[in-house]
Amino acid sequence: MKSLNIGIIGFGTVGCGVFETLKSFNEITVKKIAVKNINKKRNIENFDNSLLTDNPYEIVNNPDIDVIVEVAGGINPIFDVLKTAINNGKHIVTANKELLAKKGSELFSLAKEKNTVILYEAAVAGGIPIIMPIKTILCANKITKIAAILNGTTNYILTKMAEQELSYETALKQAQELGYAETDPTGDVEGFDASYKISILSTISFNKRIDINKIYREGITKITPQDIKSAKELGYKIKLIAMGRVLDDGKIDVRVHPMLVAKKHLLAKVNNATNSIMLSGYPVGDLVFTGAGAGAEPTSSSVVGDLLVLASELEITNSPLPQSICTHNETAEQIDIGDTYNDYYISITTSNNPGTIGIIGTICGKNNINISTIMQKGINKDNTAEIVVLTETSKESDVQNALKELIQSESIKNINNLLRVMN
Amino acid sequence: MKSLNIGIIGFGTVGCGVFETLKSFNEITVKKIAVKNINKKRNIENFDNSLLTDNPYEIVNNPDIDVIVEVAGGINPIFDVLKTAINNGKHIVTANKELLAKKGSELFSLAKEKNTVILYEAAVAGGIPIIMPIKTILCANKITKIAAILNGTTNYILTKMAEQELSYETALKQAQELGYAETDPTGDVEGFDASYKISILSTISFNKRIDINKIYREGITKITPQDIKSAKELGYKIKLIAMGRVLDDGKIDVRVHPMLVAKKHLLAKVNNATNSIMLSGYPVGDLVFTGAGAGAEPTSSSVVGDLLVLASELEITNSPLPQSICTHNETAEQIDIGDTYNDYYISITTSNNPGTIGIIGTICGKNNINISTIMQKGINKDNTAEIVVLTETSKESDVQNALKELIQSESIKNINNLLRVMN
Numbered sequence: 001m002k003s004l005n006i007g008i009i010g011f012g013t014v015g016c017g018v019f020e021t022l023k024s025f026n027e028i029t030v031k032k033i034a035v036k037n038i039n040k041k042r043n044i045e046n047f048d049n050s051l052l053t054d055n056p057y058e059i060v061n062n063p064d065i066d067v068i069v070e071v072a073g074g075i076n077p078i079f080d081v082l083k084t085a086i087n088n089g090k091h092i093v094t095a096n097k098e099l100l101a102k103k104g105s106e107l108f109s110l111a112k113e114k115n116t117v118i119l120y121e122a123a124v125a126g127g128i129p130i131i132m133p134i135k136t137i138l139c140a141n142k143i144t145k146i147a148a149i150l151n152g153t154t155n156y157i158l159t160k161m162a163e164q165e166l167s168y169e170t171a172l173k174q175a176q177e178l179g180y181a182e183t184d185p186t187g188d189v190e191g192f193d194a195s196y197k198i199s200i201l202s203t204i205s206f207n208k209r210i211d212i213n214k215i216y217r218e219g220i221t222k223i224t225p226q227d228i229k230s231a232k233e234l235g236y237k238i239k240l241i242a243m244g245r246v247l248d249d250g251k252i253d254v255r256v257h258p259m260l261v262a263k264k265h266l267l268a269k270v271n272n273a274t275n276s277i278m279l280s281g282y283p284v285g286d287l288v289f290t291g292a293g294a295g296a297e298p299t300s301s302s303v304v305g306d307l308l309v310l311a312s313e314l315e316i317t318n319s320p321l322p323q324s325i326c327t328h329n330e331t332a333e334q335i336d337i338g339d340t341y342n343d344y345y346i347s348i349t350t351s352n353n354p355g356t357i358g359i360i361g362t363i364c365g366k367n368n369i370n371i372s373t374i375m376q377k378g379i380n381k382d383n384t385a386e387i388v389v390l391t392e393t394s395k396e397s398d399v400q401n402a403l404k405e406l407i408q409s410e411s412i413k414n415i416n417n418l419l420r421v422m423n
Numbered sequence: 424m425k426s427l428n429i430g431i432i433g434f435g436t437v438g439c440g441v442f443e444t445l446k447s448f449n450e451i452t453v454k455k456i457a458v459k460n461i462n463k464k465r466n467i468e469n470f471d472n473s474l475l476t477d478n479p480y481e482i483v484n485n486p487d488i489d490v491i492v493e494v495a496g497g498i499n500p501i502f503d504v505l506k507t508a509i510n511n512g513k514h515i516v517t518a519n520k521e522l523l524a525k526k527g528s529e530l531f532s533l534a535k536e537k538n539t540v541i542l543y544e545a546a547v548a549g550g551i552p553i554i555m556p557i558k559t560i561l562c563a564n565k566i567t568k569i570a571a572i573l574n575g576t577t578n579y580i581l582t583k584m585a586e587q588e589l590s591y592e593t594a595l596k597q598a599q600e601l602g603y604a605e606t607d608p609t610g611d612v613e614g615f616d617a618s619y620k621i622s623i624l625s626t627i628s629f630n631k632r633i634d635i636n637k638i639y640r641e642g643i644t645k646i647t648p649q650d651i652k653s654a655k656e657l658g659y660k661i662k663l664i665a666m667g668r669v670l671d672d673g674k675i676d677v678r679v680h681p682m683l684v685a686k687k688h689l690l691a692k693v694n695n696a697t698n699s700i701m702l703s704g705y706p707v708g709d710l711v712f713t714g715a716g717a718g719a720e721p722t723s724s725s726v727v728g729d730l731l732v733l734a735s736e737l738e739i740t741n742s743p744l745p746q747s748i749c750t751h752n753e754t755a756e757q758i759d760i761g762d763t764y765n766d767y768y769i770s771i772t773t774s775n776n777p778g779t780i781g782i783i784g785t786i787c788g789k790n791n792i793n794i795s796t797i798m799q800k801g802i803n804k805d806n807t808a809e810i811v812v813l814t815e816t817s818k819e820s821d822v823q824n825a826l827k828e829l830i831q832s833e834s835i836k837n838i839n840n841l842l843r844v845m846n
Binding site for chain 2 (some may be wrong): 017021023024038058084118121127128129132133136138139140141242281282283284285286287288289290291295296298300301302304305306307308309312313316317321376386
């Protein structure tokens with residue numbers, strides 16, 4: 001294996017995990033680490049403070065460094081820092097999903113031009129091997145669908161809501177106390193993090209560049225204990241699902257939203273902070289990859305794995321292997337959520353009148369929606385009723401139109417939630 | 424990607440699947456196919472019969488052929504045929520688990536000497552990517568444990584026995600009618616197939632050569648509907664588990680036997696002919712890979728994946744990459760089943776006397792076995808009783824001694840089954 005000198009940018013949980021894991025691999029030497037505050041006490045035994053710099057450009061302009069490990073995250077200043085690194089002929093190993101989702105196209109084009117590689121196993125699903133398998137051993141496949149749990153924080157919150165019958169707010173607070181959720185949880189709970197990851201996965205799976213701004217995204221903040229209870233009674237669990245599909249006409253459907261997942265589905269069985277990716281392709285059929293989606297140790301497995309594979313390749317040749325180079329020049333034609341077809345769960349508060357079910361049925365029928373189940377969930381003190389509707393496969397825009405009509409009706413007090421269903 | 428000329432040895436289900444899948448990849452040309460009977464009608468559209476030969480040596484001695492795809496199976500004549508191929512400088516892609524388990528050491532040494540590679544993703548778990556991920560992206564890990572369902576036939580039979588309350592014989596017959604089991608099912612139901620696969624997986628995971636003859640192996644033919652029913656009542660499913668572990672002293676424990684798997688365990692949720700591999704390592708933690716473990720299409724994904732990765736590497740360099748070469752020169756010190764520690768399920772037929780439970784408890788205690796559950800399952804017409812015992816973690820040799828003592832007792836009519844338990 002070729003000896004590599006590396007520089008690490010970012011020295012938080014993941015950076016420290018990578019540093020610790022690298023201690024077992026003599027062929028990789030950490031030359032320099034860029035941090036925000038070089039005076040902060042580091043919780044690493046016998047740590048040599050002279051490794052630190054607060055100037056990342058000192059690393060990417062250092063001619064002794066072969067590979068940049070970027071675990072800092074964010075766009076600024078990292079985008080410019082990594083462009084400088086690539087312009088200087090350095091290879092990149094990164095865990096930065098936001099950067100790849102938003103600026104990947106530009107970075108990969110530059111890397112191709114400069115004959116360097118960008119590896120990013122750690123950017124999606126932490127320790128789960130998925131990027132390299134798709135690019136290597138699965139490359140005979142035409143992948144047509146991915147459905148995945150890619151965010152541990154939201155899966156933890158939804159698991160606790162279901163197991164302990166907690167409200168969203170209480171479960172979020174527990175997750176924050178345990179370090180599963182950040183003080184500002186927006187990136188996780190509103191689905192941004194999952195949307196970056198599904199954007200990356202869809203790009204390499206479908207061989208087309210995905211526009212992150214065209215990914216439909218909906219978080220878990222509106223899920224109520226009542227939704228979870230109703231789902232359970234109907235034989236489902238609620239999960240935040242990141243999904244990518246190639247439609248028959250070649251258009252691409254990529255989105256992130258909560259779904260009712262049938263209990264028999266393998267993704268329904270993935271609990272707490274665990275991640276899981278189901279991939280469907282031809283000829284391989286359905287595969288499911290499950291493991292820890294975050295954390296210092298699992299993530300360091302992917303970062304150091306990328307580094308060791310790169311060192312192994314560089315021992316033999318200075319040319320990047322074809323499978324390490326981005327070849328996705330074609331842009332995906334992404335469809336709007338309104339044009340997708342789904343099964344739906346609709347939770348409605350109605351007045352408790354005899355004709356209400358008839359009104360719901362009529363409005364759905366008029367909008368081409370076949371109802372498969374309609375369930376009254378009990379009468380409230382104010383003589384309103386909670387009604388849950390499950391539909392057969394319907395067009396999203398039809399469902400949205402039906403909801404607009406329903407809310408006009410005097411019998412309908414509120415549309416509490418609309419969720420899509422995976423059977 | 425480099426254009427490759429290949430020869431295929433074996434043209435059954437998998438061979439035909441590979442041939443069909445390769446039609447999408449112009450860079451790989453099938454030059455010749457070795458079959459047993461060149462006159463047999465092939466169920467492939469526009470098939471060119473002149474591709475066929477009944478002499479595999481015609482392929483491995485053909486200087487125009489770069490890579491041999493071997494999907495024939497068995498040791499003779501394949502071992503000699505592939506040695507000839509390697510001596511002629513050809514690379515090998517094989518699905519032959521028996522050959523690798525029994526003769527891998529010799530083949531890999533020869534390949535290393537001749538600077539050729541042997542790839543075998545298809546030999547373990549069909550379409551599930553596991554061999555290449557372990558050798559590449561997971562290579563930063565110290566893998567300490569594998570627990571897997573590696574045989575689809577037995578998993579299908581056990582699933583049907585549980586779901587439809589069938590006897591082993593009836594479920595086997597159904598599996599045979601559906602093509603999931605062969606006319607002579609021995610290789611599957613007695614655990615030989617799973618033992619070859621866990622031998623290969625353990626070798627690459629623990630970096631030590633495994634002696635297939637030292638793998639403890641027990642099939643599923645003795646599992647009764649009563650065992651499955653008792654397991655269910657206790658919160659378990661019965662699965663044929665292939666397991667490999669590194670013990671604290673560096674010794675290796677590799678075995679194949681049926682186990683009671685706790686229902687909450689992800690492996691308990693893998694049904695029908697599906698395969699699943701749980702791998703535990705540091706720093707990655709636990710990973711689970713699930714998918715189709717057999718069949719023409721999934722297996723062809725792995726065979727063609729190996730071919731395309733090889734073609735990609737050969738475009739850049741004629742030297743095999745370090746991760747494609749076998750480096751397992753050290754032989755594992757495998758422990759005897761008698762020296763392993765497990766939790767146990769013991770099914771016993773006793774006479775229906777008041778003192779029987781006391782006798783079982785006393786004999787277990789004398790042999791250092793702590794009982795965690797003891798359950799009488801009902802009285803038979805001949806006034807015997809069925810008793811099920813669950814133990815805490817105990818040494819196998821102690822358990823075997825206890826069984827010998829138990830059967831001496833007048834109250835104990837029969838030891839019906841002894842199964843190990845995974846919680």
